[in-house]
Amino acid sequence: MEPVKFIVGVGAITSISGGLLRNRGLIILSTAVVLGILAWRSFKFSYPPIFDGFDTILLFTAVFGITAIASKAELRLTGFFSGALLLGTLLLPTEIKTIPPIIRTPLFFIHVGSAILSYGVFLSCSLISLFNREADVIKPFKWGFFLFTASLFFGALWAFLAWGEVFMLDPKSIFSVGFWLFSAFVFHSVYDKKLKEFSRWLVISSGILVLFLFLGINFLFGGTHEF
């Protein structure tokens, strides 16, 4: 067994134990282990390996753990779900997808990295809302909005420097702005007495939109964001 998979396995067991014992400390420890693996792999490959299944799911697990702790989600749900995700990564190859040197720029990594982090936060909020009615996910949702805004900003800046455009009528770009507006609506919904009742469902629906934005849009329409 590869050493990295062994450590992931240990992280999975720690997380599931945290869920079983309802121990927040074990879940935090498991999240820290996952973050450590990602930091080590970024150092090893000299750039954040966020373009393959193994590392993307690891990153999502870490984001889910942090979001669940921040929103005071049920510990059994947090522990089991994080553990299941980590066990799932054991089936995936650990090789990384090489990025052409020409696009290996800081702006590219910040743009894509903050987008993936925000997707993770939105998806985590959506899942927590679905299974845990009492959890308060609006605060982490707002951080997801901030990360997504940062991704749009760095994307626009990079597009200006690389292509002489700040925005393209490209499916992913249009849907990203559309989703950005929708997510602004979602966290504003708690300020409207009637809409407040549906905020939970709006957060859940944002998770579905994020999945479409992350996986479905390039598959369906293509465009300049195909990697």
Place this chain on the structure above:
Amino acid sequence: MNFKSVKLLGGLSLLFLIGGFSVSLFEKRVVGLTGVLNDFALFSTVLKISTLIVGGALFLISLQTLYCRGKGKLDVILHVTAGLSLITLIFIPFTWQTKTLYLYPYSYVEVDKRVIGLKGIEFGKFGITGNFFIEQNRNRTEGKVSFNRPLLSEKGFLWIEGVREFNRVPAVEVKFSPFSAVPILFVTLFGLFTILLGVRLLKGGKNVHSGRGEGAPETDR
């Protein structure tokens, strides 16, 4: 109709998403904002309507953002920068246009009362680097241009789009635009908004909508 309604924001966001879906479905090739005005006449009727819906929804959202700017200093600046950056984005097609040119090494071309020349090219690990100049009123600005590194000067902006080959001679595809403050203004405003949003989240505290009935119109209560 209450212009401060959160439901209105939801409706406009949905309209943007539907318009965006239609644009994605009917556009044949990816067009940048700087080329929308030139290509608009070539768009199909459905694409024209969809583009106008997308732009219109965004414009209304930007006006709503400016109108519902809150009370505290930080919240006002936050909403104003968001609204203004969206308005700047909408006006880019009308205020900033680019042209695509092809230049052989050691050749030049006259565009918009300027002379744009290519003095030489180098091929490296990070792609092609061109040594360009822009001359206006016998005043010349020179600089190296490569992918991610444009030439930005008061005489104009230059980007390398790629390399083509005509009769076995490499010709560099170049994008040129006269100097425009609009994209710089957009990036500055949106950058400022991003920073302020982070500061606002870190500060936390009272929300801008509480106690004012904002987002909760009288008719909906």
